[in-house]
Amino acid sequence: MEVNKDEALRCLSIAKQHLSNGNQAGALKFTKKSIGLYPTDQAKSFLSQVQATSTNASSAKTTGANIHPGRQPSASSSTPSTPPPEKKHTPEQAKAVKTILSCGTDYYKVLSLTKSCTEVEIKKSYRKLALRFHPDKNGAPGADEAFKLISKAFTVLSDPQKRAIHDAGGGDPEMRSSSTSTRQYRQYSGGGAEEMTAEDLFDMFFGGGGGMRHPQYRRQQQFRHPFFNAAQQQHRHARQQQQSPLAGWLQALPILVLLLYALLSGLFSQDSTPLYQFQPSTVYSQARTTLDLKIPYYVNPTSFTPIANEHYKLKRMERQVESEYVNGLNVHCQNERRQRSFRMTQARGSIFGIGHDKVKYEQARNMPMKSCQELKELGYNPDYIYY
CATH class of the missing domain: 1.20.81 (Receptor-associated Protein)
Structure with missing residues (x-):
């Protein structure tokens, strides 16, 4: 079946590794498994090579066993190792592989697209390049890496969230999310520099209310001595009493701005009449x-x-x-x-x-x-x- 083709190619790659390491039994096992999943000409050719190598090895052992212990085996009794066949490719294929690999993590450049491309264009470009750079179609060195890079580009650009992250900062969104998770772990475990969270931003914007604090700050407060907590509360209370009424108005100013913005948005909002319908009518004709x-x-x-x-x-x-x-x-x-x-x-x-x-x-x-x-x-x- 076509869906088993990738797994069949993976088994064939494992079989080639076994043969290069001298494990003929393992190479024969995984080659037959590859043919059972999806028979390819490459796997059938490699099976003939493995069987021929196994036959030569068996005949070499038999010849060695028949030689007298006091005699040295002749040079003709040794079986020369057959090198694995090289994949054929054209100079244009090798140049195309180098071009894809040189794009790096610029996934638009990998798929030969622009940032304004649509989902349909992404799918069309991926189908075209995937067929062109598949290891069965392109035997140039690095074709496997180019095919993986094309698949990675399609995975990122076909996902709206990953594409937005890629458009914002470039690079691999999954690698960026991994580094972000590492920084967050350091932040909450108490190590390294702390990042500003939404709660910190809310405190800075609205004047630092008592309850909205960073989680690590609250943990530190729980382990302080009651004497320091009481002294800090007295100091905060005295400072609040010294503040002028103007400071209170300044703290309430952001809320007033938000209310004014909501009011103006309601006054100048456009008509909610839809621009289109999927069924014809007297108006949408x-x-x-x-x-x-x-x-x-x-x-x-x-x-x-x-x-x-x-x-x-x-x-x-x-x-x-x-x-x-x-x-x-x-x-x-x-x-x-x-x-x-x-x-x-x-x-x-x-x-x-x-x-x-x-x-x-x-x-x-x-x-x-x-x-x-x-x-x-x-x-x-x-x-x-x-x-």
Whole structure:
């Protein structure tokens, strides 16, 4: 099966390592396992090589056993080791591998894309490069590393969260998240420099209220002597009494600014009338189709004219149309899955087979999944929940 191809290639790589170490039995075992998972021409050729090497080794042992103990074995009795066959490649393939490896962690450059690329463009570029640099297609040195780098670039750019992290600072988002976790561990274990948290920022912004403190600061306070706690409270109380009313107004100023901003946002907010619908009506009478996924939608010709004249606004709105449409399909697909599972459970009957209805079970199992099928046609995986 095609899904076992990667595992078959991994077994073939292990078999080659065993043969290079002189372990012919291990090489033969993993070569047969590779062919059983997914028969490739490379594995079949290597199997013939391993069998020939095993035969030569067996004949060499037999010849050595028949030689008289006092005689020296002749030079013809030794079996020359057969070097592993080198993968064929063209200079263009080797140059392409070097170009991919030179991109480093610039994943847009790896996939030959720009930062404004869409999900469809990412998938198309990945499919094209994965076929071109797969170890079965490209035998140039470093092709395996280039293929892994292409897969890594697709993993990062196809995930919205990882892509946002990559766009913000570049590099590998997973490596950055690992270093961040290490810094957080040092912070809460009491070692190294401390980072500012959301609670620290809240204290600085609103004047340092009594309860909102850093967790490490609270732990330190618990182990202080009661005398120091009482003295600190007296000092804080005296300082608060010395503060002028102006200081109180300054502390309340950020809250007033937030309230004013919320009020102005409500006054100057735009009309909440939707820009599009998926069903035609007397108002939304103009039919359109998105550029990437070809999703049909309907707009109001009067209010849509300013958006149609600006490419950026039109592209942003069509992304919203496609996202909402895909999310809706995904919800219907999950409902179809639950309905099919419920019908199959009812038709299966009890644990001991009581009440089993074979006809209803087959009907439930073959129930049409229109939304899931449409997701597949759009290039999305129906097993993944898109929210």
